[in-house]
Amino acid sequence: MSQQISAEEQVLGIVTNHWQAHGVGLAAKLELADHLADGPLAVEELAKRSRTHAPSLYRMLRALESTGIFASTENGSFENTPASDCLRRNKPGSNWAWVRFTLCPGAPVYEGWRGLPLAVETGEPGFDQLHGKSNWENMEANPEAYSIFNLAMRDLAATIGPAVASAIDWSRYNVIADIGGGIGSQLSEILAAHPNTRGILFDLPHVVAEAPKNERFDVVAGDFFASIPVEADAYVLRWVLHDWSDEECIRLLRNVREAMQPKARLMIVESIIPGGSQFDMGKWMDLNMMVMATGKERTEAEFAALLKNAGFELISIEPTASPLSILVFEPA
Numbered sequence: 419m420s421q422q423i424s425a426e427e428q429v430l431g432i433v434t435n436h437w438q439a440h441g442v443g444l445a446a447k448l449e450l451a452d453h454l455a456d457g458p459l460a461v462e463e464l465a466k467r468s469r470t471h472a473p474s475l476y477r478m479l480r481a482l483e484s485t486g487i488f489a490s491t492e493n494g495s496f497e498n499t500p501a502s503d504c505l506r507r508n509k510p511g512s513n514w515a516w517v518r519f520t521l522c523p524g525a526p527v528y529e530g531w532r533g534l535p536l537a538v539e540t541g542e543p544g545f546d547q548l549h550g551k552s553n554w555e556n557m558e559a560n561p562e563a564y565s566i567f568n569l570a571m572r573d574l575a576a577t578i579g580p581a582v583a584s585a586i587d588w589s590r591y592n593v594i595a596d597i598g599g600g601i602g603s604q605l606s607e608i609l610a611a612h613p614n615t616r617g618i619l620f621d622l623p624h625v626v627a628e629a630p631k632n633e634r635f636d637v638v639a640g641d642f643f644a645s646i647p648v649e650a651d652a653y654v655l656r657w658v659l660h661d662w663s664d665e666e667c668i669r670l671l672r673n674v675r676e677a678m679q680p681k682a683r684l685m686i687v688e689s690i691i692p693g694g695s696q697f698d699m700g701k702w703m704d705l706n707m708m709v710m711a712t713g714k715e716r717t718e719a720e721f722a723a724l725l726k727n728a729g730f731e732l733i734s735i736e737p738t739a740s741p742l743s744i745l746v747f748e749p750a
């Protein structure tokens with residue numbers, strides 16, 4: 419039977435959740451789960467390997483253990499649990515990159531959220547106001563941060579990729595171009611699920627340089643605000659429009675429109691903000707966009723109006739077995 423909690427307990431729970439998040443962020447930064455990958459270690463040994471103060475590290479592990487992240491053994495050592503195993507840097511599909519991108523002072527998302535009061539006060543991205551440059555400029559100047567971002571996008575979408583690939587019949591399109599497609603994770607999923615298709619991955623030069631080789635897709639490097647010299651039957655934009663203001667979206671969408679043949683289709687893969695007061699992760703991602711970038715999450719009506727402005731007509735909205743939907747557009 420679920421226990422009712424009071425309104426006060428509800429608020430306290432939300433507020434102190436960020437302590438737990440800090441602990442998880444530091445565990446990822448110190449790569450504790452990787453140190454424990456081969457088995458339990460005494461706290462003193464773990465402190466030596468992570469260059470930390472053993473008694474303080476113990477207190478952090480004791481607190482994390484109480485949330486299911488790490489476990490103590492009978493002789494007082496610590497070992498990984500399924501949850502802490504998700505913090506291993508070198509484990510495919512782990513949460514390490516997303517946690518590193520998100521938490522601890524200096525991590526881009528952490529820095530953005532420090533600017534939430536400024537963002538709400540002025541309407542300008544919090545990150546930019548604190549750092550005097552955009553997060554994009556900051557990552558461009560810091561290649562390790564951009565590489566972690568690329569992996570974070572891949573890992574964040576571990577379950578979304580297959581859901582998008584199976585949500586519609588992509589085999590109707592011979593050539594599928596993923597614009598701002600990162601290191602090609604979504605494109606690889608679509609192509610793997612539809613053997614008769616080929617792909618084109620388009621992103622900034624230093625991003626596509628990190629894409630694992632895939633003989634099913636070609637790689638085109640470029641800036642989508644300049645031009646998109648890519649001919650395809652379907653164009654995919656996943657988690658791209660939410661990074662940018664309406665004006666910026668229209669600039670890049672007009673470049674897609676220019677590259678497109680009349681029969682081609684544009685697939686916008688994003689979360690759609692629902693009406694109503696229910697919890698929806700998109701409403702929180704929208705705040706993340708407000709602090710990190712000029713973008714926002716959008717309602718169905720906002721998407722339709724935005725795309726209309728750029729020369730597209732909404733044909734259908736296809737749900738996926740994930741929080742993202744596929745909005746299908748044709749050239750107007």
Ligand SMILES: C[S@@+](CC[C@H](N)C(=O)[O-])C[C@H]1O[C@@H](n2cnc3c(N)ncnc32)[C@H](O)[C@@H]1O
Nearest residue numbers: 571598599600621622625640641642643656657
């Ligand atoms: C939020 S990420 C989404 C990546 C990928 N579509 C996904 O869903 O995982 C936005 C992508 O847009 C790319 N991007 C940003 N500015 C760009 C530009 N001017 N030209 C091309 N790509 C750009 C980034 O490098 C990044 O890969």
